[in-house]
Amino acid sequence: MQQRYATNPAQIPGMTTEELRERYLVEDVFVPGEVRLVYTHHDRIVLGGAVPAGAELALTGYPEIRSDYFLEHRELGIVNVGGTGTVTADGEVFTLVNGACLYLGRGIQQVTFADADGDAQFYLFSAPAHTTYPAALVSPGEGTVRELGDQLTSNRRTLNQYIHENGVQSCQIVMGVTQLHPGSMWNTMPAHTHDRRTECYLYFDIPEDARVIHLLGERDETRHLVVADRQAIISPSWSLHSGVGTAAYSFVWAMAGENQTFDDMDPAPVTGLR
Ligand SMILES: O=C[C@H](O)[C@@H](O)CC(=O)C(=O)O
Numbered sequence: 001m002q003q004r005y006a007t008n009p010a011q012i013p014g015m016t017t018e019e020l021r022e023r024y025l026v027e028d029v030f031v032p033g034e035v036r037l038v039y040t041h042h043d044r045i046v047l048g049g050a051v052p053a054g055a056e057l058a059l060t061g062y063p064e065i066r067s068d069y070f071l072e073h074r075e076l077g078i079v080n081v082g083g084t085g086t087v088t089a090d091g092e093v094f095t096l097v098n099g100a101c102l103y104l105g106r107g108i109q110q111v112t113f114a115d116a117d118g119d120a121q122f123y124l125f126s127a128p129a130h131t132t133y134p135a136a137l138v139s140p141g142e143g144t145v146r147e148l149g150d151q152l153t154s155n156r157r158t159l160n161q162y163i164h165e166n167g168v169q170s171c172q173i174v175m176g177v178t179q180l181h182p183g184s185m186w187n188t189m190p191a192h193t194h195d196r197r198t199e200c201y202l203y204f205d206i207p208e209d210a211r212v213i214h215l216l217g218e219r220d221e222t223r224h225l226v227v228a229d230r231q232a233i234i235s236p237s238w239s240l241h242s243g244v245g246t247a248a249y250s251f252v253w254a255m256a257g258e259n260q261t262f263d264d265m266d267p268a269p270v271t272g273l274r
């Protein structure tokens with residue numbers, strides 16, 4: 001598993017494009033036949049992908065987390081952004097269609113991934129956990145739905161909360177999927193920060209010839225990442241996170257940290273951005 005140490009906002013002004021990408025962008029989330037993981041020390045989140053590609057893949061322990069098995073001290077949120085697949089957790093089989101979300105709690109020893117038609121892509125987001133909550137599967141669209149934004153400002157979107165305070169219970173993870181409506185390009189704008197939590201986005205369903213310009217940094221010192229389909233970004237607690245696509249797209253957002261209060265955000269008004 002790749003390790004990335006935590007960073008400080010004071011480092012941002014001196015960073016080149018390459019340095020920003022090395023720290024905050026995960027390019028190869030989905031590699032056929034592999035479980036690929038990145039350990040960010042921002043809130044000790046592990047994110048990555050599992051792509052069975054016709055075989056069965058196991059989620060193992062890793063030296064970086066000093067655990068005999070992956071979920072010994074952690075919990076895991078999974079969203080399938082590919083074709084139908086299965087996740088088996090200590091013998092219990094969960095079928096995830098495209099867009100479904102599965103929560104697996106601390107203590108599950110054996111986790112394996114398989115697919116039905118050879119094209120499942122499981123996005124994984126894990127955080128340290130102090131206790132066990134039951135495994136729970138949510139079908140696409142069956143979370144808490146919020147309709148946000150306006151066509152006039154190009155940010156009409158449907159936000160689906162899956163793992164959250166009023167939905168599937170967890171220790172730290174808050175997770176869901178936001179889909180932009182056709183013709184809408186902006187996610188969160190006005191943007192926000194939440195110094196209590198680190199957030200990661202997995203952008204997906206971006207057309208091959210399109211990109212998302214993702215904003216990061218403190219509100220008065222912003223930078224951007226140019227993001228392609230199925231790449232992830234890490235947004236430290238001090239960083240705003242927002243993006244505009246050259247076409248519509250979707251993203252899995254997931255957070256961990258001090259609290260799980262989705263609406264605990266400090267808005268960053270558009271007129272104050274630099
Ligand atoms: O803290 C919450 C997150 O930034 C996302 O949920 C925002 C989002 O999905 C959206 O505005 O569309």
Ligand SMILES: [Zn+2]
Pocket residue numbers: 192193194199241
């Ligand atoms: Zn946020």
